Amino acid sequence: MGYWQGYRLRLRRRRILWRSFRSRHALSVVADRTRTIGKSDILLFATLRNEGPRLPWFLDYYRKLGVRHFLFVDNASTDGSDSYLAAQPDVSIWRTEASYRAARFGMDWIGWLQIRHGHGHWCLVVDVDEFLVYPFCDTRPLPALTEWLDMGGIRSFPAMILDMYPKGPVDAHPYLPGQDPFEQACWFDAGNYTARRNERFGNLWIQGGPRARVFFSDAPDRAPALNKIPLVKWNRRYSYVGSTHMLLPRGLNLVYEEWGGERSSGCLLHAKFLSDFPAKAEEEMRRREHYHDSIEYRAYADRAAGPTDLWCVWSERYLNWRQLEILGLMSKGGWT
Amino acid sequence: MxxxxxxxxxxxxxxxxxxxxxxxxxxxxxxxxxxxxxxxxxxxxxxxxxxxxxxxxxxxxxxxxxxxxxxxxxxxxxxxxxxxxxxxxxxxxxxxxxxxxxxxxxxxxxxxxxxxxxxxxxxxxxxxxxxxxxxxxxxxxxxxxxxxxxxxxxxxxxxxxxxxxxxxxxxxxxxxxxxxxxxxxxxxxxxxxxxxxxxxxxxxxxxxxxxxxxxxxxxxxxxxxxxxxxxxxxxxxxxxxxxxxxxxxxxxxxxxxxxxxxxxxxxxxxxxxxxxxxxxxxxxxxxxxxxxxxxxxxxxxxxxxxxxxxxRGRAGLYMQSRFPRLDHENGKTSTPYSVFHGFTDLFEDFEAWLCRTTGARVHGHLFAPDRVDFAGGERFFHGALSDSALLRDHNPRAFLTNLIWNARGDRQVFQFSPRDNQACNWFMATDPNAQISVITGSWAIPLMARDADFAATRAEAARLQRIETAHLAILRSMYVKAQVRIWSLGEFLESPMEALQPILHDIAPRQRRSPTEVPRMLPLDTLGRFLQNLRNQGMQPTLVGDLPDTPPQPWPDQGRPYLVR
The missing domain is CATH 3.90.550 (Spore Coat Polysaccharide Biosynthesis Protein SpsA; Chain A)
Structure with a gap:
């Protein structure tokens, strides 16, 4: 990469930082407990809208992993998500009525909170339907992972999205608050992912899974990207470009080994396909606040004529992280 | 103290x-x-x-x-x-x-x-x-x-x-x-x-x-x-x-x-x-x-x-935290696999026969233009790979490495021809796990049966010959790591079972006994005439090789073929 391109990426990063800085005006505080954040606490950032039923399990899951403080941006929820979160002792929450789309799909808001509170912390940026699984996550909490990464001078940890789905129509069984979403949505695609190197940002662009297989089989180029780098030892000069798929500076995207070995990685189990999915897809299509004019949701809605069943005979049933490791979806790397 | x-x-x-x-x-x-x-x-x-x-x-x-x-x-x-x-x-x-x-x-x-x-x-x-x-x-x-x-x-x-x-x-x-x-x-x-x-x-x-x-x-x-x-x-x-x-x-x-x-x-x-x-x-x-x-x-x-x-990582794995550069893979694929180029054009029940003889998983033309022809005509395969040709062509190499990785331990066999997607030719040729067997010029056999106007057939023949020539250049280059066997159609017809025997042995080395049945060959009576027509139209079908003078008989007339062990 030449100096010119490097300089342009630098300008881009600064532009994003400036947008994030500006977007602070859009946020109004609901509950601010950031003073209780300790020096080496792991923080979680998320944007949400009407995710009420998913929150109890979400908080519970990440608390058990060792996240010490949650920072949420509520984008105009109408189901009381914000007041539920504001009552939690380890949550800070801001509310905004502004456009999700105009805020780079919420990343400007998160960007500002990260500038303000994330500096020097390991920060996890996920959606409310994404659940991080990493090597040894059943016996070692997140701080064990981040301390090990620190020791090796590693600043970012990748976790590919793994779409989980139920067998049969997605809305066959209603999802109840506090329930483990993967009791129903326990199936996944084990080996139809394709990766390509993005020369500009140095990250891998991964596609595939059930969404590509069912919704995008006639337009695979437009299938959603599954690569994510959700866990980063944050510096206020970093920024996410386009959701959490890639970062600037580019060095943070080099989470894969190029000379034959394996680095450590995890997976984000994606509990998107639960009983509320058809209703959500319909609403998001109307709002047109999502990526590429909500092309994803439109693809789902086109299919919605018949019941959406993502399951196929070769779907794999989820057991634990070791299974994902053996299948080659994630790796222990040198951690043992 | x-x-x-x-x-x-x-x-x-x-x-x-x-x-x-x-x-x-x-x-x-x-x-x-x-x-x-x-x-x-x-x-x-x-x-x-x-x-x-x-x-x-x-x-x-x-x-x-x-x-x-x-x-x-x-x-x-x-x-x-x-x-x-x-x-x-x-x-x-x-x-x-x-x-x-x-x-x-x-x-x-x-x-x-x-x-x-x-x-x-x-x-x-x-x-x-x-x-x-x-x-x-x-x-x-x-x-x-x-x-x-x-x-x-x-x-x-x-x-x-x-x-x-x-x-x-x-x-x-x-x-x-x-x-x-x-x-x-x-x-x-x-x-x-x-x-x-x-x-x-x-x-x-x-x-x-x-x-x-x-x-x-x-x-x-x-x-x-x-x-x-x-x-x-x-x-x-x-x-x-x-x-x-x-x-x-x-x-x-x-x-x-x-x-x-x-x-x-x-x-x-x-x-x-x-x-x-x-x-x-x-x-x-x-x-x-x-x-x-x-x-x-x-x-x-x-x-x-x-x-x-x-x-070193796991051989043949490409994923979010292991994406080796070209030729630094430590194993391009995880398990040996076999590619049969041009065999289905010559034999009418080749896949079923090969499956019975070797016990391996035999797919049809995985890289066919219309759909992925998985073994048994399945819509999906190991790892939820789909039979959509569009999905496959989105990243053919990843499709191939996924297929081999997903079924690792289980030898995959598939058919190939110049009509298929050629994107993986270099990859397979430089992969030590690949066993590639080629009968050149056999694409002429299905063309022979075509009724369409001869000019179109001739153009198609020229196209396939061009593609196959390019593929052969790869298979004969100095970078080849795969196990490659090449016959022209003429050479192959001289003693088909003699040619097939060592391939079968490589696929299923423990199978002691020789195959008791043979794949059924398509009738080739009119092939010589067809090739002459091509020549008359100004196209030289060089890859077919020299056919035997008499129209080749599928097999010697007794039930058991001539075998050399």
């Missing part, structure tokens, strides 16, 4: 755990001297002092600011050791541990072991010529170059200055009487050896030299012990392993069984949050004494597997 074993403990983080450990050692009668890094906040140290105030036999030594790889670590160790030896006259062995070293066996067992080996120094000490594990490739140069720049924070300057010194040939002289040795930082030395080191008449001269050596904590005691020790066992009583990047492996709660069975005395380094490990190993021992000698074999294997995984 203090025991015969003294402990020097270096700590800089997780003082709570260090406090627990110091108590544990002291409770077993071992005097402890603790060195706490100068950079630890005063409050934390005061808290630690207070927590240990009621514990006799625990002292704190003068504090140094310890930076990794510098003399300060040795200075801190020397000060603490001196204090320990001066304060506790009964101490006969001193063990150097850190605040993250967990004793795995009761201290009494270690004491008994040292009693048995009184007068023996336990320190890993290897001559610089023989170590294979140093980071950055610096062995003897640790002793002969100067290192004014920090390796951790000023890596580039560090490297450049080393290169400069090598180029100019600057050398430091190693002082007389020092034989450079390297080894693990964690040792257990006798009072006699330590006193010799501390009271050496030329100590200040030696120290001045070692101040500028790189990572002296891995060489100072290791070299000087060689000078003074009368009986030296070159191994460390502390189990400590490093990965290729030079960072220590860490033990967690899930290693508990492994550590229990290792029979090592002390393990480094233990994650401070490993509550279960600390609770288990610092509890009074539930088992009686009389234990085995240290046996870290299983742990060694675990760690060497991790190193292997980190450096």
């Amino acid at each position: 203090s025991g015969p074993l003294g402990i020097v403990m270096l700590c800089h983080t997780a003082l709570g755990r260090a406090t627990e450990l110091a108590r544990h050692w002291a409770a077993a009668g071992c005097p402890v001297v603790i060195h706490v890094d100068q950079r630890v906040p005063r409050d934390d140290i005061e808290a630690m002092r207070r927590a240990l105030a009621d514990c006799p036999g625990i002292g704190f030594s003068e504090r140094y600011a310890c930076e990794w790889g510098t003399w300060s670590l040795v200075a801190a160790t020397l000060a603490a050791t001196q204090q320990l030896l001066a304060d506790h006259a009964d101490v006969r062995h001193v063990c150097l541990v850190s605040g993250m070293c967990l004793p795995l066996r009761p201290v009494a067992e270690l004491v008994a072991y040292l009693e048995e080996h009184s007068g023996t120094d336990f320190i890993e000490s290897v001559t610089t010529a023989d170590v294979g594990w140093t980071v950055g490739g610096l062995n003897i140069e640790r002793f002969t170059l100067r290192f004014p720049f920090s390796w951790r924070t000023r890596r580039r300057l560090f490297d450049r200055y080393v290169a400069l010194q090598r180029r100019i040939g600057w050398r430091r002289r190693i002082p007389h009487g020092i034989e450079p040795h390297l080894g693990s930082q964690w040792w257990c030395l006798t009072r006699k050896t330590l006193e010799s080191i501390l009271n050496a008449p030329d100590r200040s001269r030696i120290e001045r030299y070692f101040r500028r050596v790189w990572i002296p904590d891995e060489s100072y005691f290791q070299s000087l012990a060689r000078r003074y020790s009368t009986r030296l066992e070159s191994r460390s009583l502390t189990l400590s392993k490093f990965d290729p990047q030079g960072r220590p492996f860490v033990f967690y709660d899930d290693h508990i069984e492994l550590l229990r069975r290792s029979d090592c005395f002390v393990a480094r380094k233990v994650w401070p949050g490993a509550d279960r490990l600390f609770a288990t190993f610092l509890a009074p021992p539930p088992w009686p004494g009389a234990r085995l000698l240290p046996n870290p074999g299983r742990i060694d294997r675990l760690f060497s597997r991790a190193v292997e995984r980190r450096l």
